[in-house]
Amino acid sequence: NAGVTQTPKFQVLKTGQSMTLQCAQDMNHEYMSWYRQDPGMGLRLIHYSVGAGITDQGEVPNGYNVSRSTTEDFPLRLLSAAPSQTSVYFCASSSRGSSTFGSGTRLTVV
């Protein structure tokens, strides 16, 4: 099925570890974004990209890096995980203003 694929679905990290959350879309959308969802806070934008090689910061970018080398992939990197980064992470791709979301990665940092 066409859509947005996120891996892994679940991950437990120790404080200070690094990891990359993967996101891939097969709809040839130019635009992609990363959000985190926390209880009581709703979804908040971390980083977004308007095309290969172009990224920008959202509302809560600290502690996260992104790059966009291809149209299909938009990985999110945590360089040194902190407990405050425990959250559910969603990747989305957009076209004509309509966003399609992946199923999410549930990350726990201990």
Place this chain on the structure above:
Amino acid sequence: KQEVTQIPAALSVPEGENLVLNCSFTDSAIYNLQWFRQDPGKGLTSLLLIQSSQREQTSGRLNASLDKSSGRSTLYIAASQPGDSATYLCAVTVNQAGTALIFGKGTTLSVSS
């Protein structure tokens, strides 16, 4: 700063009722508004997209309206069913690319049979 508010936070209704979910936003400079559905532990499913120039959109038993000048949108669900039980999220798009969505915190709907 754009803020999106959804009222009520939770709603319980018996099967068959028609219901309205409310969404308000503080800045009328939006490109569009989307309603999403989220089931527990799952991702977001787009229900309806209303462009800023439109007044409403319909899909099956769902109807969403947009009044940009007053900063309000409503999602109307007709003849509710237990399968409609989920959290409904409203989001406004604040850039033309659609990469920057500002979300409300959602309304959790429970429909009892």
